[in-house]
Amino acid sequence: MSSQNSLIKKAASGISRRSALKLTAAGLAAPAILGSWRKAYADDGTLRLLSEDTADVELAWYKQVNDAFKAKHPDVNVQLTTIDSSLMMEKLTNSIAANDPPDMVPGTLQERIATFAKLGVLRPVDDIIDKIGRDDFVKGSLENFQFEGRQLAVPLSNQFRVLWYRNDLAKAKNVKAPTNWDELLNWAKTFTGDNKYGIALAGGVNYSTCFMVLQFFRQGGGGILDEDGKVMIDSAANKTALEYMAELYQYSPPGSANYGEADLLKNLQTGTAAAIYYPGRVLQRMTTNAPELMPNINATIPPYSAKRFTSNGPRGTVIFADARSPDAAAEWALESSFGRESHIDWLLTAPGMFLPVRKSVAADPRFTGSPLLKERADVIAVLEEASHDEGNLYKETPNHKPNFRSGDVSASPILPTMLQKHWINKESSASALSWAQKQMEDLLAS
Amino acid sequence: MTTNLQTAAVPVAARANSRPRLRLATREKLLGIALIAPVAIIFFGIILGPLLRGVQLGFYRVQQITLKTQFLGLGNFIKILTDGEFLNSLWITIEFTVGGLILQVVIGVAIALLLNQRIVGRSAARSLMIFPYLVPAIVAATVWRWLLNDTYGIFNSVMMDAGIINRPIAWFAEPNLALPSVILVSTWRAFPFIVIACLGRLQNIPRQLYDAARADGASTWAQFWDITLPQLRSVLIISVFLRFIWNFNDFSTVALLTGGGPVDRTMTLPMLIYRVGFGEHLLGPAAAVADLGLVVMSVFFALYFWIAKPLSEQSS
Numbered sequence: 001m002s003s004q005n006s007l008i009k010k011a012a013s014g015i016s017r018r019s020a021l022k023l024t025a026a027g028l029a030a031p032a033i034l035g036s037w038r039k040a041y042a043d044d045g046t047l048r049l050l051s052e053d054t055a056d057v058e059l060a061w062y063k064q065v066n067d068a069f070k071a072k073h074p075d076v077n078v079q080l081t082t083i084d085s086s087l088m089m090e091k092l093t094n095s096i097a098a099n100d101p102p103d104m105v106p107g108t109l110q111e112r113i114a115t116f117a118k119l120g121v122l123r124p125v126d127d128i129i130d131k132i133g134r135d136d137f138v139k140g141s142l143e144n145f146q147f148e149g150r151q152l153a154v155p156l157s158n159q160f161r162v163l164w165y166r167n168d169l170a171k172a173k174n175v176k177a178p179t180n181w182d183e184l185l186n187w188a189k190t191f192t193g194d195n196k197y198g199i200a201l202a203g204g205v206n207y208s209t210c211f212m213v214l215q216f217f218r219q220g221g222g223g224i225l226d227e228d229g230k231v232m233i234d235s236a237a238n239k240t241a242l243e244y245m246a247e248l249y250q251y252s253p254p255g256s257a258n259y260g261e262a263d264l265l266k267n268l269q270t271g272t273a274a275a276i277y278y279p280g281r282v283l284q285r286m287t288t289n290a291p292e293l294m295p296n297i298n299a300t301i302p303p304y305s306a307k308r309f310t311s312n313g314p315r316g317t318v319i320f321a322d323a324r325s326p327d328a329a330a331e332w333a334l335e336s337s338f339g340r341e342s343h344i345d346w347l348l349t350a351p352g353m354f355l356p357v358r359k360s361v362a363a364d365p366r367f368t369g370s371p372l373l374k375e376r377a378d379v380i381a382v383l384e385e386a387s388h389d390e391g392n393l394y395k396e397t398p399n400h401k402p403n404f405r406s407g408d409v410s411a412s413p414i415l416p417t418m419l420q421k422h423w424i425n426k427e428s429s430a431s432a433l434s435w436a437q438k439q440m441e442d443l444l445a446s
Numbered sequence: 447m448t449t450n451l452q453t454a455a456v457p458v459a460a461r462a463n464s465r466p467r468l469r470l471a472t473r474e475k476l477l478g479i480a481l482i483a484p485v486a487i488i489f490f491g492i493i494l495g496p497l498l499r500g501v502q503l504g505f506y507r508v509q510q511i512t513l514k515t516q517f518l519g520l521g522n523f524i525k526i527l528t529d530g531e532f533l534n535s536l537w538i539t540i541e542f543t544v545g546g547l548i549l550q551v552v553i554g555v556a557i558a559l560l561l562n563q564r565i566v567g568r569s570a571a572r573s574l575m576i577f578p579y580l581v582p583a584i585v586a587a588t589v590w591r592w593l594l595n596d597t598y599g600i601f602n603s604v605m606m607d608a609g610i611i612n613r614p615i616a617w618f619a620e621p622n623l624a625l626p627s628v629i630l631v632s633t634w635r636a637f638p639f640i641v642i643a644c645l646g647r648l649q650n651i652p653r654q655l656y657d658a659a660r661a662d663g664a665s666t667w668a669q670f671w672d673i674t675l676p677q678l679r680s681v682l683i684i685s686v687f688l689r690f691i692w693n694f695n696d697f698s699t700v701a702l703l704t705g706g707g708p709v710d711r712t713m714t715l716p717m718l719i720y721r722v723g724f725g726e727h728l729l730g731p732a733a734a735v736a737d738l739g740l741v742v743m744s745v746f747f748a749l750y751f752w753i754a755k756p757l758s759e760q761s762s
Contacts, residue, residue, distance in 0.1 A: 090724050097510050119511050195597070195606075195614060203619075205705045255596030255616035257708045272597045412725055413706075420709040424621050443726065 045076045047328040050092070050102035052085040055284070057349040064345070065336035072335070076328045086206055086260075088112060089411040096121050096320075103323040106337055107156045110144055110314040111394040115407030117147035123319045125154050128330055132338050132358075141357040144314040147402070153316030154333060157347060157354035160386040161211060161311040163303065164268060164282050165275040168296040177300040181219070181244060184303040188251035191274035198251040200273035203423060206260045209416040210409065211311040212277055214393060216241045221306030224393065224409070224440070229401040231444065233418075234430070234437040237306065242422055242429045244305070249423050257424050269293065277302065279313065280352030280383050283376055294375075299382045312390035315354070340364070352379060355387075405444050414439045501740075503733035510727040522734035532735055534710065535718040536742060542629060542700070542714050543693040549633040550689055551682065554640025559674070561641065562648040572645070579638040587702030590631045594618065618704050624711045632699045636692070640685055647681040648674070683754050690750070694743060715739045 051062065059082070066078045081102065083091050088105075089112055095101045101121065116122055129142065129151060137155055145153035163184075165177055169191060178184040188198030202208040217223050222237030232238070249256060253267060265282065267273035269290050286294050302310055317337050319329045336342050340360070344367045347354045351372045356362040367373075373380055391397050393406035403409070418436035421427045427435075468476070504522055506515040526532045561572050578586065593599050594617040602614040617627040655673050664672070697716035700706060706717040713721070715735060723732030 093510055093727060094724070097513055121511070203708075205707050253597050253616075254614055255619040258616070258619040258704060267597060270598065408727065413721060416707075417709060420707060424619070425709045446726075446728070 045325060045328060047076050047078045047104075047325045047332055048102040049078065049080045049332070050088075050095075050105050051080060051082050052088050052108060053106070053349075054082050054084065055288075055350065057284070057288075058346075061342075061346055061349050065342050068342075069332055069336055073328070073331070076325070076331075078332070086411075089115070089407050092116065096322075099322070101320040101322055103325050104317065104319045104329040104333065106317050106333075107315045108318070109392075109410075110153075110316060111392055111406035111410050113145060113153050113316050113318055113407075114147060114394045114402060114404050116318070117150075117152045118404035121321050122152040123321045123323065123326060124150050124152060125317070125319060125330075125333075126151050128154050128333055128338070131334055133360075136358045136360050138357050138359055138362070141314065145316045147404075153318045154338065155357045156315045156317050156337065158357055158387065158390075159279045159281075159313040159315070159353055159355060160383050160390065161215065161277050161279050161313075162299045162301060162382055162386050163275055164278050164297060164299050166268065166271060166296055167298040169271065169274045170298075177298065178303040179301070180303050181305040185244075185247060185251075187275065188248055192251040196271070197253050197267070197273045199248060199275045200259065200264050200267040201245070201249060201252040201256050202259045202261065202264055202277070203249070203252075203257040203416065203419055204260045204263075205413045205416040207410045208259075208261045208264070209419060210393065213245075213415040213419060214391075214396065215277070215302060215309055215311045216245050218309035218391060218396060219302065219304035219307060220244065223396050224415075225396060225400065225403055227397070227399050227401065229403060231437055231440045233440055234433040238433055239429050241305075242419070242433060245419065246422055246429070257420050268297070280355070280379075281350050283352040283372060283379065284350040287372060299379045301382060301386055308389040310386040310390050312387065312392050314357075314392075341366075352376065352383060355383060403444075408443060409440070412443055414443065500733050501737050503730060504737040505734075506730050508729040508733075510729055515730075518730065522731045523738065526731060526734050526738065531710075531713075531718065532738060535713050535715050535735075536739075538625065538710075538712065539694060539714040539716075539739075541625060542632070542696075542712075543690060545626075545629045546632045546636065546693045547686060547689055549629065550637045550640050551686065553633065554637040554685075555644055555678070555682075557637070558641045558644035558648055559670075561645055575641050576638050578634050579636070579642075581635070583635070583698035584702060586631065586635050587699065590634070591618070591703065594627060619708050621708055621711050624704050624708055628700055628703050628712050631703060632693065632696060635699065636689060639689065640682075643681050643685045644678055647678055651677045687750060687754070690746070691743070694739075694746075 049062075051058075053059070053062070062080050066080065069078055070076070085108075088108055092101065092105070092112075096116075096119075113122070129137070132154070134142070141155035141158070142151065145151060145155055163178070165187075170177065173190055175187060175190055176183075178187045184199070191198035202212055214224055217233075217238050220237050220241030222235045222241055223232055226232045253259075253272060255263070261278065264273075264276040264278055265285055268276045268278075268282070269286070282297060282299070283294075286297055301308065317333050319326055319333070323329050337346065343358070344361055344364060347356055347361065347367060348370050351370055356367065361367055391400075393409050394403055395401075396403075409415075414436055418432045418439075421432040421435065422429055503515075505518060505520070507518050507522075508515050557575065561568060561575065565571075581589075594601050596602065596614045596616040596619065599614075599617075601617070602611070605611045606614065615623065618624050651674065655677075656669055659669050659673060695716055696714070697720065700712050700714050700717050701720065704712040706713040706721060719732045719735050719739070722728050722735060
């Protein structure tokens with residue numbers, strides 16, 4: 001007992017002096033050590049890319065360009081992080097809030113870029129555009145990424161959502177591709193039966209549903225916002241459009257209210273649904289997953305009622321104002337994203353999905369000579385035609401005031417929930433629209 | 447010599463008296479504090495700190511990018527409690543938690559009893575039983591989304607072939623089926639926990655108790671009711687307690703299967719917190735929902751312990 005006490009005594013007296021001094025020294029040293037580590041990390045030439053390109057071909061492209069970049073710049077360590085496109089807004093918002101944004105996002109949608117542009121977290125990219133050649137960009141593409149007079153993204157590509165359909169099924173029933181809403185409804189009725197469906201619609205809480213709602217609203221003569229930026233969800237035109245969508249929903253698979261893009265593609269591929277709305281990536285997916293089906297797949301301009309409208313997706317490259325390696329990011333963009341050869345390679349990772357916005361690239365035989373683009377020139381022609389009536393949540397039409405909250409709108413559950421309220425909760429169209437009107441007003445005012 | 451020693455000892459004693467020395471008990475107390483301090487600091491830093499910060503956020507409006515805050519008092523709480531969304535979510539969470547818990551316990555105990563019998567392939571079955579519990583949530587969700595897919599899922603296919611249904615069922619998109627389907631998947635993932643916990647206890651119940659009961663003419667049901675169940679009580683009390691917490695806070699199962707839909711039919715509290723905080727970028731209201739969830743959970747715990755304590759004492 002006494003030896004125990006003496007041990008305790010010894011320990012107590014030890015702690016009060018030496019250990020206290022050691023602890024104090026360690027406490028003082030820790031921030032300095034951590035600080036120097038952080039500084040070293042900031043200066044060690046790590047280039048952090050955050051990409052929403054997750055397909056195997058796209059990842060192979062990143063591997064190739066990053067290896068080439070590393071060979072040329074051995075002092076720069078390129079770190080690629082990929083996430084699902086639907087999580088991009090959330091990931092960026094959180095990383096910016098945590099004061100830890102990536103250095104750059106090689107390609108993301110205009111509506112997301114707009115939201116970050118308004119927050120002032122993006123670095124102007126005029127120097128990169130000047131080096132590429134301002135005149136090389138097709139008309140309107142630079143303007144797509146000019147926010148309040150500042151060029152905050154380099155235009156990378158554009159994409160369009162059209163109606164894809166099964167040509168073989170249409171031929172078997174001797175039906176032509178629909179051009180207007182009445183024909184689309186007839187089409188949907190014709191192909192529905194025996195557990196097959198005329199069309200597969202996206203109704204889950206995701207951005208595909210948001211784009212589809214916008215598309216039907218605009219095609220019916222309505223929209224989310226009017227030209228002055230006022231919410232117009234509860235308009236009469238939108239009521240008609242929502243009721244029309246509910247009618248179409250009867251001819252869509254039963255799980256549509258939970259569908260995202262992957263479900264749509266599976267339905268078209270398996271022949272469960274005769275048509276879907278989808279961007280040009282269908283060509284790439286079919287080539288990879290079911291090449292034998294390629295001749296049976298076709299595309300057409302989305303059928304409309306009052307006005308033609310195609311949901312577009314200009315993609316741009318952004319560098320963050322707080323990037324730790326802004327120079328390396330600019331260099332990577334110039335060499336990897338926009339170097340002629342690698343840029344074409346990237347566009348060809350998903351032919352038809354990533355349509356060029358540079359004249360020199362669009363005319364380059366390496367691009368135009370792509371076997372898939374040549375084989376499906378008919379589809380490419382449809383996608384090009386669709387570009388004449390394009391719009392998105394950032395600018396629904398060229399006459400619209402920009403909506404800088406477009407990224408938040410596409411990430412919010414308001415439009416999908418409105419659809420679900422009418423589709424499966426059987427709430428009246430007026431009630432669902434009125435609910436969404438209020439929610440959207442609150443969101444834009446927040 | 448003696449004088450010298452005495453003379454030398456005086457100043458030492460005088461120095462010792464002039465500086466107040468801590469009593470042994472106080473020194474031991476201080477040593478105890480010093481030893482426990484690192485743990486206390488870590489506890490505060492990684493558990494209590496974030497918890498208090500979360501509670502505090504509920505009283506503020508927070509700009510998510512700039513993290514600028516504005517004190518709102520009870521504003522967030524009043525809004526949440528009056529717009530109905532919180533109460534709807536709370537009710538769904540209780541349905542999800544209790545529904546899942548009942549199924550997990552019933553199935554878990556039943557399978558544990560089965561695996562405690564001398565049956566062919568018992569060892570293999572015991573090993574396989576743990577499998578759903580080991581599968582990552584994303585894998586489990588993907589597999590179940592395939593199995594219950596509306597157009598090519600095996601459940602629909604078998605039921606249609608058997609003539610039970612004539613149209614595929616949208617398990618995760620039908621308003622009345624979405625929550626039961628999510629509960630089913632949650633049960634599949636969690637019941638092995640109950641099986642393992644109960645099996646461990648079952649193997650330690652003395653055989654003599656059953657022999658004596660049989661000698662007295664007790665039926666199988668009576669043996670289960672009067673011997674097995676009381677013996678399992680302590681294990682079940684802690685298992686139910688843990689599973690309640692895990693079910694109540696389960697985010698991944700719901701997020702991966704339905705995302706809270708259709709039309710909020712599976713919008714549990716963790717999903718609501720996620721949607722408000724990260725979908726709508728409203729950190730203040732999201733924190734307020736979390737705070738209220740914590741209060742509800744604490745009330746449940748108090749009730750649970752109030753009920754469970756006598757049972758636990760009885761079984762011990």
